[in-house]
Amino acid sequence: MTSPQIVWLRRDLRMADQPALHAAAKAGPVVPVYVLDDDRAGDHAYGGASRVWLHHALESFGKSLGKRRSKIVLRKGDAPQVLASLADEVGAACIHAMRHYEPWWKIAEDELRDALGDGCKLCLYDGNYLLPPGSVTTGSGDPYKIYTPFSKAVLDVMPPRDVLPEPDTIHSPESWPDSDDLGDWGLLPTKPDWAGGIAAFWEFGEAAAHERLDRWVDEVGDYHEGRNLPSQDITSRLSPYLHWGEISPAQIWHKLKDKRSKGWQTFAKELIWRDYAQNVIDQFPDYPRESYRDYDERVLWRNPNAGHLIAQDFERWQRGMTGYPIVDAGMRQLWQTGWMHNRVRMIAASFLVKHLLIDWRFGEQWFWDTLVDADYGNNGVNWQWISGTGVDSNMFVRIMAPLSQSEKFDAAGYIREYVPELSDVSEGCIHDPPDDMRGDYPVKMIGHKEARERALSAYKAAKG
Structure with a gap:
């Protein structure tokens, strides 16, 4: 029998279109391995919602392997050392792995290559993005920093590579190494179990991802207009499956590429935005931690660690108690389901950094802990876009008006679902209920006009 082949799994938990697994299965008996390495990522170790999804994703992928008489070996610790x-x-001839572009994984890949003996090599594969980050460049050969020209360049070379099928066979090694028990990792909360809403809202795994994609084929035509309507929620909800690698962007693109609707054209650009975010962190590894633009941030932002009143403001935003129904509905949906409608994400994020003037990094960390699709690149790029601090971002002086946004995008049904205190308020008043209709629902933390004037004044001072 040929030497065993290790497949190092991370956010690539699928059988089909998984180049590392595909190559390993052709080369010899396969030992799939997942290493839970919490220390390496520092403040970006998986948050609570991500750990819930990870548990279910590993469980689902393990069952898929079990149908092939294979399984996942689970280990904890420093990934390069463990591998x-x-x-x-096991006497492995090769460790096969998909490339990942978070800075800690790039370092880990280098360390693993150095740690392996002469008899084993590391083979890395691309396939979690439409194109490998850094492969699309400007005329001068530099990576793109701005999304629009990047998007046009990507569209010029689409469709992506062909999709790989599931391996025909996956041979097992003569003996299996020891493995941790998934339940012993404690990824699911117990005291209390706050994850019931996530489990009720989502189905997990590769099969669920493709079921969702099959439904999306019939809905994507309405995406261009419908994506902004939280009460209708015409969104793909594919983001967590993409993030955890339970489906690949190439699979999605090839499934939808023959559509001619404006909805598909808009959704295609969302897939390209995901690639763009990886290109940004490939160039600027600390982007989700450090502002790209040069402001006097001590003047611009209020720091919740600097005083209890600011901390209370931040907590009210976290809990969905700002007094702005559209913001609060989004924040409560996030807590309950691990996900938030994209239009509402922008409104809620803008409210934190511009109405409350709280440093965008606190929002980034909260989303990192509470989103099931919390992605290092996407999360950082999106927060720097909304805060006006990014390499390609919205201007700070463009301040979203939550009340008019709520009415414009017909969020009444969405508010009633997630802010039940307002369920009896009339259609005309629910976006901004008068005090006598609010009942136990809080008054606004700050008026929109006052918040706008304060934000513009702080921005002017921060610019010097």
């Missing part, structure tokens, strides 16, 4: 030791233990 190098495991390669010695």
